[in-house]
Amino acid sequence: MGEGLTLNLEKEVERQTDALIKATQEIITLRSVESDAVDGCPFGAEVGRALECALQIARGMGFHTVNLDGYVGYAEYGSGEDYVAVLGHLDVVPEGGNWTYPPYGGEIHEGRLYGRGASDDKGPIMAALFGLAAVKNLNLPLTKRVRIIFGTSEETGSKDMDYYAGREKPPVAGFTPDASFPTIYAEKGGCKFTLAKKLTAAGDSVRLRSLHAGERVNIVPDRAEAVLSAREPQALINACAAFANCHKVELGASLAADGTVQIVSRGKAAHGSLPHQGINAAMQLLAFLAECQLPADLVSYLKAVTDAIGRETDGRSLGIAYRDEASGSLTLNAGLLRFTGDTVALTCDVRFPVTWTGEQLIEKLQSAANNLGIDLASFTFGKPLFFPKDHSLITTLQKVFTTVTGTTVDPIAIGGGTYAKHLPNTVAFGPQFPGQPDLCHQPDEYITLDDLVLCAKIYARAIYELAR
Known part of the structure; x- marks a missing residue:
């Protein structure tokens, strides 16, 4: 040259x-x-x-x-x-x-x-x-x-x-x-999958009205929002403040004009392939909701995904953590959170090492979903x-x-x-x-x-x- x-x-x-x-x-x-x-x-x-x-x-x-x-x-x-x-x-x-x-x-x-x-x-x-x-x-x-x-x-x-x-x-x-x-x-190879649950139980003291986080699965969500109705809204607001203080997260609750409680979680955006560089607002919100007096089947779902993912970005608790010499470690980003009608769903973006296959990953995810008692509702994957x-x-x-x-x-x-x-x-x-x-x-x-x-x-x- x-x-x-x-x-x-x-x-x-x-x-x-x-x-x-x-x-x-x-x-x-x-x-x-x-x-x-x-x-x-x-x-x-x-x-x-x-x-x-x-x-x-x-x-x-x-x-x-x-x-x-x-x-x-x-x-x-x-x-x-x-x-x-x-x-x-x-x-x-x-x-x-x-x-x-x-x-x-x-x-x-x-x-x-x-x-x-x-x-x-x-x-x-x-x-x-x-x-x-x-x-x-x-x-x-x-x-x-x-x-x-x-x-x-x-x-x-x-x-x-x-x-x-x-x-x-x-x-x-x-x-x-x-x-x-x-x-x-x-x-790395790419995989998108959804962990979902269809809800049947009605709310008692607290009921979920809406739940939303993320616009693209390949972005760490920097904002998540839930709207709940509660018999004692001030108690819910106080619980939110106590949770935020205990866990050092940006989470706030306020009383709306219609009497519902709006809870907003704030994090830090990052590329879905580098989830450790962000702060996932959706997972912060789910961790708090798992402690609320919501219907039993919803709480069961919230605790399952919080235990299986939480703040982790390597898939360890889901049983999919893996790395190789050529491309490094698997990463996981919980990018989209939705509540529609009677179904709650969390969609994740995984990047897996080049010596693994999508079929191996899906097999492990299906096993994890079965153990958690929730549905692996959909999945797609691309080769490395x-x-x-x-x-x-x-x-x-x-x-x-x-x-x-x-x-x-x-x-x-x-x-x-x-x-x-x-x-x-x-x-x-x-x-x-x-x-x-x-x-x-x-x-x-x-x-x-x-x-x-x-x-x-x-x-x-x-x-x-x-x-x-």
Whole structure:
């Protein structure tokens, strides 16, 4: 890898810095959270607008663009039978609360660009687009086409990539800028399951009216709420205060105008693959409700899930704790809590090590549910991803990272699942640098302007090395 080439690419990226920042700000202003399908927008109008915005930016840079029925779009450059892919996503998780700056403002403060999607994944895919533009502007010789692929459903199951894979040939190599640097050689398997119970007993002194926490299963819920009716509401309020003080949790109760008691639990959001970095508001609330004079079958359920999960994030009490050398320990996030009619349900997100199978996990979960006397109501799972560390794709991206940054760091395994699981010959590569905090799915998500530009430099070199 020539030093002169690296410098030329870096200078070309730097020349485009203002345009890169402006494009990233523009795409952040669109609240591209999945909603009901409309014509030409299978994941909602706002997601569709974000896709068209990205394609318009790419067209303005001279790229050929394609919109695949609103599911996926891509910008393409070069010629040849084979192509290299860079896959990023424009959809985002809901913004939640507690933002210092507007979540869709795209504002810059002290060298940081704030907004939902700034680091996950709008900023990084814009960096990749401008990295390709640097290769194009320098007219570097390539033997393969390059596609910057804009996905629209990564946060809600990657149905977009299934649609793409069913209609397009796979890339010969590629990466997704949607994880961490350096290269991700392994991604844990994923499993979502629900522990539920149908209730039959009526309330006596205390009755549950509503129960809700979480908007996405892959986010640690930072707020949970229950509404109860009670013969002695003040006693319930006092019990809540005593519980909060004893367990040092943020839990409060208040009397509503209709005489019901509203209980709100507050925690800290985090990515579902890193649940230990958050504070689960749902599990705090369930632990308190398990001590209330609610109907016997509801209390039985509450105690069961509190004993089996509680504040644990490794699945130990459920009997599913497992780790391997390649990818580390299993993680568990209790992400969604719902009470509908006569059924209470807790939905969890598990990331399991690459040497385990989903079938093994489900077998253990079924056994645990049977022992707890509750239902394993539903489950889905996705397979792990694993590349040997000496695979050519891994070694090439590792060399690129070292060349551009001047640092040498071993490839890593992660719990998060990325687009790399949905297209062959691809791995995750950036944008989070070693030692940086993980801001995905959290309030005040941002990317520094320096990192945005540095990512573009790294991706420019990676694109060239994979496609030359």
